Every structure is written in structure tokens, then in C-alpha cells.
Amino acid sequence: MKLRYRFANQVVGVFVILAVALTVALIVLMGANQRWFKKNYYYHSHFTTASDLSAGMPITFRGFTIGKVTAVTLQEDNNVDVEFYIQEEFIDKANEDSLIQLVTNPLGGGQIIFHQGRMPTDPPPEGTVIPTYDSKQGLRLREENRTIVLRSSDPIAQALGQIDPILQNVDRVLVNLAVLTEDLNAALRGEASGPVAGMLSGAEGAVAELEQTVVRVNQVIDDTTAQINSLLGEVTEITSNIEETTAALRDPTGLVTMLLDPKGSFATLLDDDNVLFDQIVGIIADLELSIQSLQESIADVEKFTEYLNTTQPQLTGILEEGRQTLDASQDVIESLRNNPLLRGGIPEAQEQPSTFESIRDEEF
Amino acid sequence: MRGAIEQIGSATIVRVRKLLYALGFMVDVFKQTFRFTTSRRVGTHVLTMQILFTGVEALSVVATISLSLGAVIVIQGLSLLPQFGQGQLIFDILIIVITRELGPLLTAVIVTARSGTAISTELGNMVISHEIEAYTVTGINPIRHIVVPRFIGVTLSTLLLNLYFNLFGLLGSFVVTQFVNPIPLREYLSGLLASLSLTDVVSSVVKSIVFGAIIALVATFHGLQVERATTEIPVAAIRSVSHGIILLIIANAIITLIYYI
Known part of the structure; x- marks a missing residue:
């Protein structure tokens, strides 16, 4: 028989007592730790x-x-x-x-x-x-x-x-803002009768008058703007003229500068007792004569040209016939020169090959 | 159609009769248990032997499982919780898992597997060998002399094993803690005892008592259900385990629900 079966009561007793004792100890410790007493x-x-x-x-x-x-x-x-x-x-x-x-x-x-x-x-x-x-x-x-x-x-x-106190202050401010917004909304709806409502109604009238004033001012501004625009157009033209004059003045070879130069042509012309002026007048008179003769020559040339134009077909035919005659007479002269009776006959004409050869003419 | 309805009706009647029979058996066991406590002459040796078989002999299994479970919880907890600055929660987790939930349930499962089957098989053999009939013939109440000592023995053993499970689980985890994150015993006990409440202990004790009673009732009931063939004995043992575990889980859920309500 096994030992534990022989001492079953003792073994079971120890088993039970130990478990109970340990549990009680655990509970006591737990109580002490959790301050039960x-x-x-x-x-x-x-x-x-x-x-x-x-x-x-x-x-x-x-x-x-x-x-x-x-x-x-x-x-x-x-x-x-x-x-x-x-x-x-x-x-x-x-x-x-x-x-x-x-x-x-x-x-x-x-x-x-x-x-x-x-x-x-x-x-x-x-x-x-x-x-x-x-x-x-x-x-x-x-x-x-x-x-x-x-x-x-x-x-x-x-x-x-x-942060908490700051948030509380912010909260108060937000609450005040909310209350103020509600008051303003009520005043805007016309449901309030306090000083804010009075101020808002006065502000409403002032805004209406301000709108009328703004309309009038806009009309005045439109008229003034049109006048200013026309003036500006004129000013623009004047300005362009001034710009052109200024540009001419800036050009050292320009006509105005040369004319206004104290040593220029005008000064010389005015200070030589009309000598230069007379010469110029004489030159101009000669020039006029030359121009007149030139005009006459041109008129003659024009007439000759017109004649040529009218006789051009006839001249062309004459020239062609003359050329053919010259070719024939060249042949006659050449035949005579080569007459066998005179000098061994007429040589065969040698064809002069063209210097230009196309690719198709080449031998291959 | 009519036949199907008749089949359903007859099956329901059979089930209800079985349930009523089981309830009657349970009431009779309770009644005889009160009488057993008043007359200690009867069955004390059977009770002692039952505690020896169910409690003492299962202690090594329970201790091993408990220590392992405590070690796993400590290792997992200490590897994870300090990362969130919640290392102190390891004690709460230990108590929830070991004391409140898994301790009673695992102990009950171990007892079911070891002793529930043994009781069913033993009682089945006694029925087949006509020992129960002999008890009845000689005027001895078989419930009082056979079932009640086993009922009390299994219930007490489950309770005591649960206490040991808690002790080994909670204190054994301290040993493991020394390898992972060494802390003084006093600090460990202080943290553990601060997290452990009397409600946890009472809940654990109540669960283990209820679970022990369920195991004993189911095992004895199915053991006595054997009628004449030896082939019925393993069937009774299997039913004892399967029905026992199902009832244990349901009872655990109900008690936990009551605890949180």
C-alpha cells in the first residue's frame, strides 16, 4: 500500500490546512496592505x-x-x-x-x-x-x-x-462677445429699444443720406472726368509737338540747329550785304534755265521714244531680214573663198558641239 | 408532417423528463449533503480518499500549469506594458487572469478531465457489478453513501486546488520576474496586494465551489446513468467530460456577469 494511501488522512489534512493557512495569510496581508484595520x-x-x-x-x-x-x-x-x-x-x-x-x-x-x-x-x-x-x-x-x-x-x-486661467478668460470674452452679438442682432432686427438700437437706427439714416450724396458726387466726378479727358487730348497733341521740336533741337545736324547757329547760314546771309544772296539768286536763275533746257531735251527724247515705239515692229523685221541676208552673204563669200575652181571647193561645215553635255549624252 | 411533429413532441418530452430527472438528482444530492454533514459517521473515508485522489494527486498538474501561466503573463506583460508606462498594470492582469478567470476555470477543467471521468467510470462499473443494487437492497441510500462523499470531495478539492493555483500563479510569477525584471519581494507583494481585492478572492472562491459542484454532479449523474453494458461506461465518461466543460463555461460566464453587474 502506498504511503499516501496509508496516511491519507494526514496528507489530506496537510493539504487542506496548508491551503487554508496560505489563503488566510494572503487575506491578512491584503488587509494590512489595504489598511482594512x-x-x-x-x-x-x-x-x-x-x-x-x-x-x-x-x-x-x-x-x-x-x-x-x-x-x-x-x-x-x-x-x-x-x-x-x-x-x-x-x-x-x-x-x-x-x-x-x-x-x-x-x-x-x-x-x-x-x-x-x-x-x-x-x-x-x-x-x-x-x-x-x-x-x-x-x-x-x-x-x-x-x-x-x-x-x-x-x-x-x-x-x-x-493654460486653464487663460482659457477661462478667453471663455469669458467669448461669452461677452456672444451676448454683444445677440444684442446687435436684436437691434438690427428692430427688436431692441436700448441706446445701441438708437445708434443703429441713426446710423441707418446716415447711411441712406450717404448713399444719395455718393450718387451726386459720382455724377460730378463723371462730368469732370469727361472735361479732363478732352483737355488731356489737347495736351497730348501739344506735348507731341513739343517732343518733335525738342528732338529737332537735340539733333546737331538738324535744320533748326543749323539755322539758329550764330555762325550758321542765316548769320552769314544776313551780314554780307546781299552778296551771297545775289549769288544764290543768280545760281537759282541759271538752274532755272538749265532745268528749262533739260525739260526741252526730255520732251525731245520722249518724242523720239514714242517714234521708236511706233516703228519698232518694222525695225525688228528689217533687222531680221538684214541678219538673214548677212548669213546668206557670209555663206556666199565663204563658198567663193572655198570654190574648188578657185581654191579647192567649199569645206564641209564643222558642227560646233555644245559645251554643255547632259548626263544622257555621256558614253558608258 | 404529423409524424415529424410527433417525433419533435416525443423528443421534447424525453428531454424535459431527463432534465427534471437531473434536477431531482441534484436536489437529492444537496439534501443528502446536508444530512451528510450532520452525521459524520457515513462516508468520511470515501470523502478523504476523494480529496486525496482529486485534490492532492492533481496538485502537481495544477502547480505546473499555474506556474507556467504566471510566467507567460509576466513575460508578455513586462515586455509590453512598460513601453506605455503602465508596468504597474501587470499585477491587475495577473489577478484578472489567474484569480478571477483562468484560475478557477482551468482548475475545474483539470478536475473534470482527471476526476470527472474517473468518477463516471467508477460509478458505471459499480452499477454493472450490481453494487448499487446491493446498497439499495440492504437499505443504504446510494446517493448518501456513494454520491455525496464524491460530491463534497470534488467540490472541496476544486476549491483547494483553486487556492493553490492562485498561490502558485501569483507567487510563482515572482520567481519568473526575477529573471526578467528583478524587483524586491516586498515591492512585488505590495503591488500585488494593492491590486488584489476581497471581491476578487470571493469571486474566485465562489466560482471554484460552483465548478466543483457541477463537475461532481455531472460525473456522478452520468456514472449512474449506466444500465447494464460495459460499453456504456466510456460513453458515460465522455458525456461527463463534454457536458461538464460546457456547463463550466456557461457557469463561468454567468458568475462573471454577476460580478460585473
């Missing part, structure tokens, strides 16, 4: 909203968890009541000027930070309200420097803590 001091705080608040949330002081939130409830006055406890071993950290602050972090949730009062006093009575950081009482305690306010160790929470 220690006293907690319960307090309350009031928040405006339960966002980021939850039961079981730790309450920390200088990074140590000194308590936990046990309940979050909405009260009749719409305040959010948070019940929390502070552990017995940390109760001496709580005094009458203490505050609690909700610090939220979108990445890692939130936590409640406990700020200790500056003056050492007895802990507040259990069940009393410990003000929150943002409440009026909390603000007063901070302004009077009666609370030691520690920064959160969470950098994101710190950043959010700094």
Missing part, C-alpha cells in the same frame, strides 16, 4: 463639476497617496459633493487652511492634490468641508498666503494648470 478620516469638498472626478481617485501630498475619494454625488444646489478620506498616518498633514486641487491630465487621468495649510493647527473635524483650490475660499487662502501651494509633478498637468 486602520482608521480613515472622512471629509467633503465641493466642486462645480464631476468631470474627471471618480470614486477611488487618489489624494496625493508631495507625491504620496494620503487618501482616496470615496463618493462623488450631485447635491440639490447643483454642487458636486466629493467625499474623501485621509489616512490615519497622514492626518497630521491636514489643518484648517488646507486645500485640495483637482489636477487633470488627458493622457494619464486626474488626481487630487492636497495642499497643506501654512499655520500648524489641529486637523479639521471629521466630516467638515475642505475648500477646493478654485473656490472663493481657496482663492482667499491663496491670496493671503495661508496655504502652501505645491506645483503638480506632472508636467502636462502643470501646463494645463497654466
Whole structure:
């Protein structure tokens, strides 16, 4: 028989007792670790909203968890009541000027930070309200420097803590803007009777008058613009003339410059007792005579040309006949020269080959 | 058409009768269990032997599985969670997996596989060898003398094995942690005990008791369902395991649901 069967009762007894003992030990350790047998001091705080608040949330002081939130409830006055406890071993950290602050972090949730009062006093009575950081009482305690306010160790929470007041101010401004916009809308609809509405109605009349004035001014501007345009056309012509004159003046070889030159032709012409002028007049008279004779010659040439034009076909025929006659007489003279009776006959005519040969004439 | 309806009707009636029979069997077992506790003379040796077979002899299997499971959770958790700055969650995961969910269920599955089949086979053999009839003839209630000690023994064994499973799983993972990410025992225990709540312990205990009762009831019921042929015995054992595991999973889901509600 196996040993364990022989001592079955003992084996089973040890098996049971060991399991029970270990379980009891585990539960005792768990109780000690979770402070089942220690006293907690319960307090309350009031928040405006339960966002980021939850039961079981730790309450920390200088990074140590000194308590936990046990309940979050909405009260009749719409305040959010948070019940929390502070552990017995940390109760001496709580005094009458203490505050609690909700610090939220979108990445890692939130936590409640406990700020200790500056003056050492007895802990507040259990069940009393410990003000929150943002409440009026909390603000007063901070302004009077009666609370030691520690920064959160969470950098994101710190950043959010700094941004939060700015966001609150922005929120207030936006709310005021919204109210103002609503008032303006109501005034524009004519539903309001305040000073803003009066100002807006006055502004409306002024705008209507301004529109009429603008129309009149536009008409005047149109008329004036037409007149100015015509003047501008004239001015443009004058300007072009001035430009041409200026260009002529700028040209050193130009007629105007030469004429206006103090040593130029005009000065000479005016200072030589009409000698040059007389010569010029004489030259002009000679030129006129030459031109007249030239005109006569040209008229004769024209007449001759007309005659030639009329006799051109006849001349052409005569010239052709003459050429043929010359060819025939050349042959006669040549035949006579080569007459065999006279000199051995007429030689055969040698064809003169063309110097130009096409590719097709080449031998291959 | 009419024949089909008749078949469905007769099958339903048979099923309901079986269910009612099983419920009657369960009520009788409970009733006899209360009587068993008041008269300790009867079947104490059977109870002791049942705890020995089901509990003590299964301890090595349970310890091995528990240690392995704890090691796997620690290794996987410590390789992943610190990357998100959530290394502390390893204790919550250990408790959820070992204490709340897998501990009771795996223990119950081990007990079903080992002892459920054994009980079904044993009772089936007793029926075939007319031992049950002999008990009845001699005026001894077979439920009280045969089923109840096994019922109590399996239930207690499952509960105790579950406790051991938790101890080995939670503390054994500490040993593994020393190889992966060494931390002092005190710090480990502090983190573990801070995450472990009494509700977790109670949930685990309740589950293991319910699972033990289910295993014992199903195994004894199917064992006593054997009538005359030895070929019925393995069938009863298989049914004991399959029905047992299905009921265990359903019961686990219901208890978990109640826990979260």
C-alpha cells in the first residue's frame, strides 16, 4: 500500500490546512496592505463639476497617496459633493487652511492634490468641508498666503494648470462677445429699444443720406472726368509737338540747329550785304534755265521714244531680214573663198558641239 | 408532417423528463449533503480518499500549469506594458487572469478531465457489478453513501486546488520576474496586494465551489446513468467530460456577469 494511501488522512489534512493557512495569510496581508484595520478620516469638498472626478481617485501630498475619494454625488444646489478620506498616518498633514486641487491630465487621468495649510493647527473635524483650490475660499487662502501651494509633478498637468486661467478668460470674452452679438442682432432686427438700437437706427439714416450724396458726387466726378479727358487730348497733341521740336533741337545736324547757329547760314546771309544772296539768286536763275533746257531735251527724247515705239515692229523685221541676208552673204563669200575652181571647193561645215553635255549624252 | 411533429413532441418530452430527472438528482444530492454533514459517521473515508485522489494527486498538474501561466503573463506583460508606462498594470492582469478567470476555470477543467471521468467510470462499473443494487437492497441510500462523499470531495478539492493555483500563479510569477525584471519581494507583494481585492478572492472562491459542484454532479449523474453494458461506461465518461466543460463555461460566464453587474 502506498504511503499516501496509508496516511491519507494526514496528507489530506496537510493539504487542506496548508491551503487554508496560505489563503488566510494572503487575506491578512491584503488587509494590512489595504489598511482594512486602520482608521480613515472622512471629509467633503465641493466642486462645480464631476468631470474627471471618480470614486477611488487618489489624494496625493508631495507625491504620496494620503487618501482616496470615496463618493462623488450631485447635491440639490447643483454642487458636486466629493467625499474623501485621509489616512490615519497622514492626518497630521491636514489643518484648517488646507486645500485640495483637482489636477487633470488627458493622457494619464486626474488626481487630487492636497495642499497643506501654512499655520500648524489641529486637523479639521471629521466630516467638515475642505475648500477646493478654485473656490472663493481657496482663492482667499491663496491670496493671503495661508496655504502652501505645491506645483503638480506632472508636467502636462502643470501646463494645463497654466493654460486653464487663460482659457477661462478667453471663455469669458467669448461669452461677452456672444451676448454683444445677440444684442446687435436684436437691434438690427428692430427688436431692441436700448441706446445701441438708437445708434443703429441713426446710423441707418446716415447711411441712406450717404448713399444719395455718393450718387451726386459720382455724377460730378463723371462730368469732370469727361472735361479732363478732352483737355488731356489737347495736351497730348501739344506735348507731341513739343517732343518733335525738342528732338529737332537735340539733333546737331538738324535744320533748326543749323539755322539758329550764330555762325550758321542765316548769320552769314544776313551780314554780307546781299552778296551771297545775289549769288544764290543768280545760281537759282541759271538752274532755272538749265532745268528749262533739260525739260526741252526730255520732251525731245520722249518724242523720239514714242517714234521708236511706233516703228519698232518694222525695225525688228528689217533687222531680221538684214541678219538673214548677212548669213546668206557670209555663206556666199565663204563658198567663193572655198570654190574648188578657185581654191579647192567649199569645206564641209564643222558642227560646233555644245559645251554643255547632259548626263544622257555621256558614253558608258 | 404529423409524424415529424410527433417525433419533435416525443423528443421534447424525453428531454424535459431527463432534465427534471437531473434536477431531482441534484436536489437529492444537496439534501443528502446536508444530512451528510450532520452525521459524520457515513462516508468520511470515501470523502478523504476523494480529496486525496482529486485534490492532492492533481496538485502537481495544477502547480505546473499555474506556474507556467504566471510566467507567460509576466513575460508578455513586462515586455509590453512598460513601453506605455503602465508596468504597474501587470499585477491587475495577473489577478484578472489567474484569480478571477483562468484560475478557477482551468482548475475545474483539470478536475473534470482527471476526476470527472474517473468518477463516471467508477460509478458505471459499480452499477454493472450490481453494487448499487446491493446498497439499495440492504437499505443504504446510494446517493448518501456513494454520491455525496464524491460530491463534497470534488467540490472541496476544486476549491483547494483553486487556492493553490492562485498561490502558485501569483507567487510563482515572482520567481519568473526575477529573471526578467528583478524587483524586491516586498515591492512585488505590495503591488500585488494593492491590486488584489476581497471581491476578487470571493469571486474566485465562489466560482471554484460552483465548478466543483457541477463537475461532481455531472460525473456522478452520468456514472449512474449506466444500465447494464460495459460499453456504456466510456460513453458515460465522455458525456461527463463534454457536458461538464460546457456547463463550466456557461457557469463561468454567468458568475462573471454577476460580478460585473
